[in-house]
Amino acid sequence: MNLENPPRRTPLYHCHVAAGGRIVDFAGWEMPVQYSGILDEHRAVREAVGVFDISHMGEFFVEGRGAVAWLDGLLTNRVAKLAVGEAQYSLMLDERGGVIDDLIVYRTGSEAFLLIVNAAKIAEDAAWLRARPGADVTFVDRSDDYAALAVQGPLAGDVHERVFGTAMPSERNRVAAANFDGVPVTVVTTGYTGEEGFEIVAPAAAAETLWDAVIAAGAKPCGLGARDTLRLEMGYPLNGSDLSPERSPLEAGLGFFVDLTKPEFVGKAALEEQRATGLPSRLAALVVEEKSPPIRSHYPVWADGVVVGETCSGALSPSLGCGIAMAYLPPDLAKIGQRVEIEVRGKRYAASVRKKPLYTRAA
């Protein structure tokens, strides 16, 4: 055990253990990978509603007259186009255009923003932001003070009504203040599963009662295992696996969240150069077209008899019943329909590049 960095626990750790959660280390956190089973929890989110503890993620608060200009000068997406009550996906890059973190920016007031960042990157992101102070803006990392729950699935609206007594906002990417049992909380309509739903950011002290209320309202406890298969079916990247400082957001197919018309953001010059000279690779979503073992990360990807890349994420898709993966491939091999092979323990399985999301609900 590394005594200098003991594993951290969210305010809901004891709830996870009590609910039969199987606890694993995730980015230094003791988190539930599953309760009833990954397949069961995956299905619950696709067909009903599940709840994930995402308290390990970081909550940053940015306020002040200079907040918009400061964030727009640092992050890839354009904060200025957000109305109060709206949210957007954005990225934090290094000067070389590589991804440090992906995050969601919520505009909670005309001069107030909430940023939710990845658990593994809280300290690095905070240090990066503090190293670039702006005029008329304050930045506070309050990750330890807040818990967060993600309620996801077609029946998430029912849970919202039972917990808050009001209808769930119908539009995605919204942020609003709400009240739970006298405690002010923030409700956002974002998620990482491709399903309808909402996330609640609440003071850590209210986490357990909120968790119990959400479960009493019908949500099934879900762990990180199902969270991973759900996001991968949608083609959502996971930082540390699919995103890294070695890849740019353009290579990752996230150009929609990069506003190159802004005067400046960290990494912009590198992205412009990459766009001018051509991308070295593109992130492709792959579907295996024969019976195969589950695909995992770092499996070789072949095309025309040579290795052309390796998987950065993979799974056996519970919804599709076949192997799925993501891999950075040479751009001319990352086109929809391209046939490739994924090697598992010395045997190659036929696969092809597909359009994201890999899973869409049957009409």
Added chain:
Amino acid sequence: MNVPDDLKYAESHEWIRVEDGIGTVGITDHAQAELTDIVFVEPPKAGDAAEAGAAIAVVESVKAASDIYSPVSGEIVETNEALNDDPALLNTDPFGGGWIYKLRLTDFSQLDALKSPEDYRAQIAE
């Protein structure tokens, strides 16, 4: 956890039942519960040589791939075709329909090195 009395057990959580010189091998109830949803089994091929303590098959849950170690040495004579379509048999019937392979034992003394049901129960109770 179910630990049938008529089997021998490996510390690595495989069981073996020997009848007429042929051993049937699978994984224990404890192992399937630890591995959770098993979605793929890569069995050996008939004719393969199994060596006691060496990896002979792979079972994969949604989350991880795990090697299966042969409790004894021998020649593989049959594998469980049903697992091809229904790998979850390892979860639902680990000591019955979820058997993985059968082998012709070459060294019966290796059985003496395996655990009794009592010893295996003690191991998983730790």
